[in-house]
Amino acid sequence: MDAAEFRRCGKQLIDFIADYIESLNGNRREAMPRVLPGYLRQRLPLRPPDQPETWERVMSDVEEHILSGTAHWLHPDFNAYFPIGISYASVLGDLLSSSFGVGFTWRSNPALTELERLMLDWLAEMMGMPAHFRNDSGIGGGALQGSASDCVLVSMLAARKEKLTQLIGKDAEPLPVSRLVAYCSQLAHPCVDKAAVICGVRLRRLGYDDENLALRCDLLESAVLEDRQLGLVPFYVCAVLGTTACASCDNLSDVGAVCHREQLWCHVDAAYSGGRPVDSFNFNPSKWLLCTFDASVLWVKSQSKLKDAFVSGPRASIPVDDAPISNPLEQICDLKDWGIPLSRRFRSLKLWFVIRLYGVEGLQRHIRLHCRLAQSFESQLLKDGRFQLAAKTRFSLVCFRFRDSDALSRLLVCRINQSRDLHLMPASVRDRYIIRYAIVRERAVEADVNRAIRVILKHADQLDGKFSN
Ligand code: PLP
Known part of the structure; x- marks a missing residue:
């Protein structure tokens, strides 16, 4: 493809994207595709083409085979999971980033390194983070990771490294990592289990209280004590602000106090909500901040502790940057030391586009609108005495039950999803089935909520008719 062809196809692609997104706003498609597993192998050639194909043929397959198998997260009837951060501004930022190279050291891509660090400081200010989490503090700082799961893993690796380093010298033998124990609530995301498996450490999931569905700190304290008595080494707690099932929040000051007393690394997974950090903290602009996936922020209180886990040994065959760099602050910032991969995309461009093109107030309006719509959904729903809240409504998620019955709530979701009138995703809290209604798309409006209420009723x-006959 040469530049002339790129211009021609690129302009068509921009039109295609706008037409696609507007077709969803206009409700001209169904939210969920009607395909079965394996559908694409039946439609596309099983071997790659030997000869080049035309752009027109590729795009016609996108329309016919890809769109028809895509779940349309921006569809007004798609109310599953969490908000999705797709905005036109972000799509443009992502497109631009794909035309630049990657970065790993400052020298390999100064603009990538510096914009990412600046954007993390902008976000720190927007979220009222303590000053020492800013990159310009030189104490703590932040970097983008691919996903919240990556952030949890990276924080656990850093905590593991810190604990193992502390213990060196206390024992003659190095500590087997399998003696380390991490903790979280039963409502924490499964990515904490995955991180523990990768780190080779134990994970204990603990109970939560009935009222706030928050990790019970009395259980945390006794688990730490028990584990120490067994010769194990507690090292890490993952608290959650905005659980996946029902957006409940652990009590950070209580969890933080236990961690401080017991010398445990306290990580906060706020993938959806945002909030306050302790030792480390992650949230996803790709959920509620109008940035297309992938963009997950990880902040740490101590950048040296994070880098200790990732600065690798000799650079072996990798070419080294040999010329001296005049700014020592930037020289030490090689983003490859802030996570697992060497190379990273220019992800901060989409953040920069979004924050500038919306302004902080525009983003605040977006979040407040989602919260208002969730409140409206809740109050309309509760006017019907058959429904009750399954958890306090937080952010843009409403969790409810039908006739206080697992069986009927499940049946209701099955019927609604099968009818394709809406797409909902249930969850389980306290072993009870709950229905989740999430405000997902940027351009959600009151009419979406009104329609959802009509469909649910x-x-x-x-x-009710079926069961009373
Ligand atoms: N943590 C929480 C609280 C989540 O809700 C989710 C996903 O929704 C995750 C972690 C995993 O997020 P990701 O898909 O970015 O890895």
């Missing part, structure tokens, strides 16, 4: 009436 219609299906509830049908179920």
Whole structure:
């Protein structure tokens, strides 16, 4: 493809993207595709083409085979999972980033390194983070990771390294990592289990209280004590602000106090919500901040502790940057030392585009609108006495039950999803089935909520009719 062809196809692609997104706003498609597993292998050639194909043929396959198998997260009837951070500004930032190279050291891409560090400081200010989490503090700082799961893993690796380093010298033998123990609530995301498996450490999931569904700190304290008595080494707690099931929040000051007393690394997974950090903290602009996936922020209180886990040994065959760099602050910032991969994309461009093109107030309006719509959904729903909240409504997620019955709530979700009137994703809290209604898309409006209420009540009436006959 040469530049002339790129211009021609690129302009078509921009039109295609806008037409696609507007077709969802206009409700001209269904939210969920009607395909079965393996559908694409039946439609596309199993071997790559030997000869070049035309752009037109590729795009016609996108329309026919890819769009028809895509879940449309921006569709007004898609109310599953969490908000999705797709905005036109972010799509443009992502497109631009794909035309630049990657970066790993400052010299390999100064603009990439410096914009990412600056954007993390902008976000720190927007979220009211303590000053020592800013990159310009030189104490703590932040970098982008691919996903919240990556952030949790990276923080656990840093905590593991810190604990092992502390213990060197106390024992004659190096400590087997399998004696380290991490803790989280039963409502924490499964990515904490995955991180523990990768780190080779134990994970204990602990109970949560009935009222706030927050990790019980009394259980945390006794688990730490028990484990020490067994000769194990507690080292890490993952608290959550905005659990995946129901957006509940652990009590950070209580968890933080236990961690401080017991010398445990306290990580906060706030993938959806945002909030306050302790030792390290992650949140996803790709959820609520109008940035397309992938963009996950990880902040740490101590950048040296993070880098200790990732600065690798000799650079072996990798070419070294040999010329001296005049700014020593930037010289030490090689983003490759802030996570697992060497190379990274220019992800901060989309953040920069979004924050500038919306302004902080525009982003605040977006978040407040989502919260208002969730409140409106809740109050309309509760006017019907058959429904009750399954958890306090937080952020833009409403969790509820139908006739306080697992069986009927499950049936209601099945009927609604099968009808394709809405797409909902349930969860389980306290072993009870709960229905989740999430405000997902940027351009959500009151009419979406009103329609969802009508759909839910219609299906509830049908179920009531069926069971009263
Ligand atoms: N943590 C929480 C609280 C989540 O809700 C999610 C996903 O929704 C994750 C972690 C995993 O996020 P990611 O897909 O960015 O790895």
